[in-house]
Amino acid sequence: MTFEAMWRDLTPVGRSASSGGYFRQPWTCAESELRAWFAEAALARGLELETDAMGNQVAWWRPVGATGSAVLTGSHLDSVLDGGAYDGPLGVVSALAAVDEMRSRGVVPLRPIGVSVFTEEEGSRFGLACLGSRLVTGTTTWESARERQDQSGVYLSDALASAGLDPSAGLLSLADVGCFVELHVEQGRDLVERDVAVGLASQIWPHGRYRFDFVGAANHAGTTRMEDRHDPMLTYAMTVLAANKQARLAGQRATFGRLEVAPNATNAVPSRVTGWLDARCSSDEGLAALVEAITTQGVDRAGRDATVLTVTPESVSSAVHFDPALVASLATLGDWPQIPTAAGHDAGILSAAGIPTAMLFVRNPTGVSHSPAEAAEMGDCLAGVAALADVLTELAT
Numbered sequence: 001m002t003f004e005a006m007w008r009d010l011t012p013v014g015r016s017a018s019s020g021g022y023f024r025q026p027w028t029c030a031e032s033e034l035r036a037w038f039a040e041a042a043l044a045r046g047l048e049l050e051t052d053a054m055g056n057q058v059a060w061w062r063p064v065g066a067t068g069s070a071v072l073t074g075s076h077l078d079s080v081l082d083g084g085a086y087d088g089p090l091g092v093v094s095a096l097a098a099v100d101e102m103r104s105r106g107v108v109p110l111r112p113i114g115v116s117v118f119t120e121e122e123g124s125r126f127g128l129a130c131l132g133s134r135l136v137t138g139t140t141t142w143e144s145a146r147e148r149q150d151q152s153g154v155y156l157s158d159a160l161a162s163a164g165l166d167p168s169a170g171l172l173s174l175a176d177v178g179c180f181v182e183l184h185v186e187q188g189r190d191l192v193e194r195d196v197a198v199g200l201a202s203q204i205w206p207h208g209r210y211r212f213d214f215v216g217a218a219n220h221a222g223t224t225r226m227e228d229r230h231d232p233m234l235t236y237a238m239t240v241l242a243a244n245k246q247a248r249l250a251g252q253r254a255t256f257g258r259l260e261v262a263p264n265a266t267n268a269v270p271s272r273v274t275g276w277l278d279a280r281c282s283s284d285e286g287l288a289a290l291v292e293a294i295t296t297q298g299v300d301r302a303g304r305d306a307t308v309l310t311v312t313p314e315s316v317s318s319a320v321h322f323d324p325a326l327v328a329s330l331a332t333l334g335d336w337p338q339i340p341t342a343a344g345h346d347a348g349i350l351s352a353a354g355i356p357t358a359m360l361f362v363r364n365p366t367g368v369s370h371s372p373a374e375a376a377e378m379g380d381c382l383a384g385v386a387a388l389a390d391v392l393t394e395l396a397t
């Protein structure tokens with residue numbers, strides 16, 4: 001099945017009729033359908049499918065005589081809420097198409113090749129990005145993961161059970177994986193500006209998610225004089241402005257994209273506001289300094305509003321510099337610029353766990369991601385498949 005045919009298969013799955021964006025949250029119907037699709041695609045190619053308790057999947061191509069450590073490639077099939085079509089699925093479909101391409105070129109790998117799908121890469125349901133790859137690398141423990149709840153209060157272990165997964169089935173082992181290459185749609189306009197279809201990643205910026213709890217006192221919206229309020233919404237609003245300003249001053253990124261308000265009533269001063277800060281910087285020190293500056297301004301404002309701000313880091317990932325030797329050797333295969341990214345990826349988790357890792361990016365004409373406007377031209381996708389086939393051939397023969 002061609003890349004185009006696989007892409008057509010996936011296009012309707014989890015797509016919102018109103019926005020055109022994707023809702024492919026882990027262990028929902030849409031995501032289960034995608035995992036079933038992947039299992040079928042593996043079967044149709046005679047690849048041996050391995051699945052674990054989280055729904056992580058690897059389809060193995062082990063030609064007779066292939067030995068030694070495996071070359072792993074792939075990405076994820078889940079999306080952010082109302083996400084684009086390409087973030088994740090492009091890497092999975094391209095990996096399957098690259099296997100097809102290698103076979104049609106008559107390439108016989110000397111090392112096993114695995115096509116992987118890691119679950120909950122976006123952390124859109126249980127709040128921790130790259131949960132599937134964190135678990136298989138031991139970066140996060142099963143004991144802590146199973147206690148996580150989604151926004152409706154469903155425990156992770158119950159979500160797995162209702163998707164038909166067996167929490168006692170164990171996790172994939174990456175012990176025999178020698179290297180990992182993830183192909184991904186670019187989430188900016190670097191390749192557009194350079195006028196090239198494919199690039200290599202040099203590094204991932206440090207990034208983190210932080211919960212900001214602003215606590216005040218609920219009261220009547222009409223009868224409470226303005227000067228008598230303890231309004232956490234005010235503290236929150238000022239903190240959002242401070243985050244934006246501090247990130248601009250430092251040339252970095254800070255976003256409050258998620259908010260919960262209690263009691264969330266039009267006619268009441270809120271008692272509590274919780275906002276989640278996503279912060280990303282070009283250095284670990286820069287990230288720490290940015291979050292500290294935002295926190296300091298928020299706490300100062302809380303003092304003036306008679307509210308209380310508590311900041312809890314929920315996940316913080318250090319800078320990832322992709323394996324220099326691997327990246328240098330892949331750079332000889334094409335005219336691919338090396339560019340950094342401020343997006344997180346399973347590739348970052350595997351790299352931090354000591355697996356030599358690299359990433360390929362495919363040009364995105366809009367530069368937009370985590371939005372229905374994310375895009376890639378078919379010609380560029382096919383260039384990505386050819387590049388990935390070259391990379392896998394280099395690594396596995």
Ligand code: GLV
Binds near residue numbers: 121122342343345
């Ligand atoms: C994942 O795509 C992230 O960068 O948050």
Ligand code: MN
Binds near residue numbers: 080122370
């Ligand atoms: Mn993403």
Ligand code: MN
Binds near residue numbers: 121344
């Ligand atoms: Mn992604």
